[in-house]
Amino acid sequence: MTLTVGVLGVGHLMAHVVPGLMRAGSPPKVLLSARNKERSAALAERFDLEICAENEDLIRRSDVVIVAVRPFDVEETITGLPWRAEQIVLSFAGTVSRSTFEPHVNGADVVLAMPVITAEFGESPTSIWPANAGVQALMASCGPVIAFETESQFKAASGSGAYFGWVQALIMEMTDWLSAKGVPEDQARAVIAGMTRAGAVSASKRSDTPLPALINDLCLPGSLTGQGLDILKDADAFSPWRAAAESIFERHIGNS
Numbered sequence: 334m335t336l337t338v339g340v341l342g343v344g345h346l347m348a349h350v351v352p353g354l355m356r357a358g359s360p361p362k363v364l365l366s367a368r369n370k371e372r373s374a375a376l377a378e379r380f381d382l383e384i385c386a387e388n389e390d391l392i393r394r395s396d397v398v399i400v401a402v403r404p405f406d407v408e409e410t411i412t413g414l415p416w417r418a419e420q421i422v423l424s425f426a427g428t429v430s431r432s433t434f435e436p437h438v439n440g441a442d443v444v445l446a447m448p449v450i451t452a453e454f455g456e457s458p459t460s461i462w463p464a465n466a467g468v469q470a471l472m473a474s475c476g477p478v479i480a481f482e483t484e485s486q487f488k489a490a491s492g493s494g495a496y497f498g499w500v501q502a503l504i505m506e507m508t509d510w511l512s513a514k515g516v517p518e519d520q521a522r523a524v525i526a527g528m529t530r531a532g533a534v535s536a537s538k539r540s541d542t543p544l545p546a547l548i549n550d551l552c553l554p555g556s557l558t559g560q561g562l563d564i565l566k567d568a569d570a571f572s573p574w575r576a577a578a579e580s581i582f583e584r585h586i587g588n589s
């Protein structure tokens with residue numbers, strides 16, 4: 334039987350996640366909330382989806398309800414709706430804890446998840462907690478799903494949604510540098526983004542090799558990689574990345 338997935342909050346994130354869900358071999362039936370009419374209408378037209386005029390109707394008809402409103406809108410959005418114990422509430426609202434949902438959802442299972450917008454291309458690493466087979470199957474068409482054992486692990490990992498943005502800032506910096514050397518900007522961007530992806534593929538696909546060994550393999554004596562890495566280390570270039578990650582972590586823990 335086809336799963337029915339309701340989406341409460343059709344904003345920037347869901348404009349990219351809904352296309353990811355529709356990549357599945359047997360996509361779910363998706364019901365969209367009506368509040369952001371332009372976005373809902375564009376998705377509805379592109380994928381032949383239904384828009385529910387009322388959130389009550391969406392909740393009544395859904396097996397899984399994705400909550401993708403801004404964190405400060407969650408409680409008002411979910412209160413007073415006809416939730417059922419056999420439903421799954423799948424929250425994408427980053428810092429909002431399960432304990433915020435539980436008093437309002439009549440015993441429905443609450444699962445927290447952190448996808449990113451590359452879900453559209455099937456390339457979102459989606460952290461979830463707790464593990465849930467239904468959610469893992471649903472989100473698989475958006476990219477790899479990583480289930481954590483504890484909420485604190487999930488919260489620490491979900492800060493990586495910010496890292497996704499920082500990496501793009503690094504790509505911008507290196508693209509600027511390369512195009513300043515006379516390489517056309519589109520080609521500079523393709524090369525730098527491609528190398529960033531290649532580094533990520535190596536780190537994830539060669540998971541049986543420790544990261545220091547992967548790096549050492551590239552830093553043979555006299556290598557250009559080693560020369561540049563020495564300059565980065567001498568400038569303590571990685572410490573600010575840790576500091577930025579630490580500040581995100583503190584914010585997650587502070588909200589729990």
Ligand SMILES: NC(=O)c1ccc[n+]([C@@H]2O[C@H](COP(=O)([O-])OP(=O)(O)OC[C@H]3O[C@@H](n4cnc5c(N)ncnc54)[C@H](OP(=O)(O)O)[C@@H]3O)[C@@H](O)[C@H]2O)c1
Pocket residue numbers: 341342343344345346347366367368369388401402403404406409410425426427428447448449450494
């Ligand atoms: N953007 C990302 O890349 C990303 C990644 C991971 C997680 N997240 C999380 O995902 C959530 C959504 O982020 P976003 O960037 O997509 O925000 P967004 O663009 O502001 O989208 C949220 C949408 O929810 C709508 N909304 C608010 N209350 C509603 C209600 N009661 N019923 C139906 N719709 C309602 C808003 O409408 P109005 O504008 O009219 O209020 C808006 O269209 C946030 O909690 C964010 O932290 C975002």
